[in-house]
Amino acid sequence: MKRVFAILLPALFVGCALDEEGLNDTNSYSAVESFEETIAGGENYALGYRNDYLKFEHLYDETYGSWGGFAHSKCYDMEDGTYANQYGVYNTKAASGDSFLVFYYDSYNEPCDVLCHYRGDYTFTTVKLNLSTYTYKSITDEDVNYYARAFTDGDYLKVTFTALLEDNTEGNSVDCYVVDYRDGKRFLATNWDAFDISALSGNLSGIRLTIETTDIGEYGANTPLYICLDDLTYTVTFL
Numbered sequence: 435m436k437r438v439f440a441i442l443l444p445a446l447f448v449g450c451a452l453d454e455e456g457l458n459d460t461n462s463y464s465a466v467e468s469f470e471e472t473i474a475g476g477e478n479y480a481l482g483y484r485n486d487y488l489k490f491e492h493l494y495d496e497t498y499g500s501w502g503g504f505a506h507s508k509c510y511d512m513e514d515g516t517y518a519n520q521y522g523v524y525n526t527k528a529a530s531g532d533s534f535l536v537f538y539y540d541s542y543n544e545p546c547d548v549l550c551h552y553r554g555d556y557t558f559t560t561v562k563l564n565l566s567t568y569t570y571k572s573i574t575d576e577d578v579n580y581y582a583r584a585f586t587d588g589d590y591l592k593v594t595f596t597a598l599l600e601d602n603t604e605g606n607s608v609d610c611y612v613v614d615y616r617d618g619k620r621f622l623a624t625n626w627d628a629f630d631i632s633a634l635s636g637n638l639s640g641i642r643l644t645i646e647t648t649d650i651g652e653y654g655a656n657t658p659l660y661i662c663l664d665d666l667t668y669t670v671t672f673l
Contacts, residue, residue: 464669468530479507479521491546503546508533515571515578524570529626529664539645539659549640557635559667562626566660582656597634
């Protein structure tokens with residue numbers, strides 16, 4: 435797993451790799467999580483992800499083989515825009531390496547959140563987002579996905595990051611428009627675009643992601659609600 439850490443001292447900035455000894459020497463650090471952990475068994479994806487400080491939750495229904503939340507992936511199929519390619523990113527490479535996370539938002543089940551392992555003051559600064567191939571193809575080519583329509587003027591796909599406070603209530607939120615066809619725009623996040631999420635700070639228990647589309651039918655969202663994440667930057671000071 436690739437991480438970049440910096441020990442924070444008064445009037446001094448020292449770059450270093452955090453190790454077990456270093457963890458005991460400071461109570462504050464910043465990190466860039468680029469999800470470079472090896473996927474077990476040589477697979478192209480695995481459900482869930484965790485590091486020493488954050489847990490990315492997932493759910494799985496054995497009866498139906500369905501899942502939600504986060505998956506760790508290194509799938510780069512940019513051609514298959516069907517449900518069979520749920521873990522593929524619409525890009526040729528990850529932002530900083532060969533793997534990334536996929537988040538699938540399922541509003542019918544309990545939320546799958548990013549949980550903080552330790553009590554502390556967290557600031558989540560930036561994250562890079564990219565459309566999944568399944569989502570991208572559904573938005574741009576309605577022939578690929580029979581129940582979703584191609585986006586047109588006024589449409590958008592929005593990922594909302596919400597801070598979870600110490601008592602697990604919701605705090606500040608940040609809207610990230612990964613597809614934006616409002617006011618004449620034609621923006622699609624297909625270049626590992628960086629988004630500012632620095633409003634998510636404080637004594638947090640985690641962060642929650644939700645996804646909203648303007649293509650809604652009788653049974654809810656028609657657009658496949660998937661987004662790919664890389665290079666999550668955050669700082670924590672232990673309390």
